[in-house]
Amino acid sequence: MVSEFKEFAARGNVVDLAVGFILGGAFSTIVKSLVNDVIMPPIGLLLSGVDFTNLFIPLDGGDYPTLEAASAAGAATLNYGLFINSVISFLILALALFFLVRAMNAVSRAKQDDTPEEPPAKPRQEVLLEEIRDALKAR
Template sequence: MGIISEFKEFAVKGNVVDLAVGVIIGGAFGTIVKSLVSDIIMPPIGYLAGGIDFSDLFYDPTGGDYASLDAAREAGAPAIAYGLFINNLISFLIVAWAVFLLVKGMNSLTKKAESEAPADAPVEPPKEILLLEEIRDVLKAKA
């Protein structure tokens, strides 16, 4: 029964719940970034590059002549889909930039909160120190 209660304690800790929420939000954010890259960013870049659809760029090392990446894959050709890699690389860079900005913002908020905290607040010594000081004072008074 000990391991089950230990697992319950672990599962309901705030950090685990925060991590779960982060994973869910991250998955949704990844979907949005993927759509941003493939539906918004890459079409104009492809148009400026001469009407290229990056998601359909591939290399067939066997030299086969296929109209699209899907046709090459259906034929079982060992197609190297470097266009999809370019899309995924751009998606990664956008996600990495967003995470960097998020962490930077959190760090600046933390520093701001630390700088606003009163630095002159007296720190109360531990109870043991107070007790020892009290004993010292009693001994001085008797002497």
């Protein structure tokens, strides 16, 4: 098992995977900021000033003006506004990754189209038969 792990770690895929995770974490921070700071305020404004971060249901039956106030009071809450923000963040992230993968596939296809394909090699029997034919013609 140790030797398998060494082989796996030595391939270089681990480094690629680590870079992917780090970039993914940074990208998710950007997406979260985009959703919370750019997209949700106009949507809230269009919906009569609704602040999605303060959409919650207190499970203790109390009345709290904000989620912070409910949390400070120690009330258990069902935070569906934060869930909506998370769903929107996920959709934006998925869309961005879709476009990234689509662009990478287009570049990959373009590279494949640029390289001429070599015709497949003839089977050995066919090559030998052609040599025999050519030798017989030469006689």
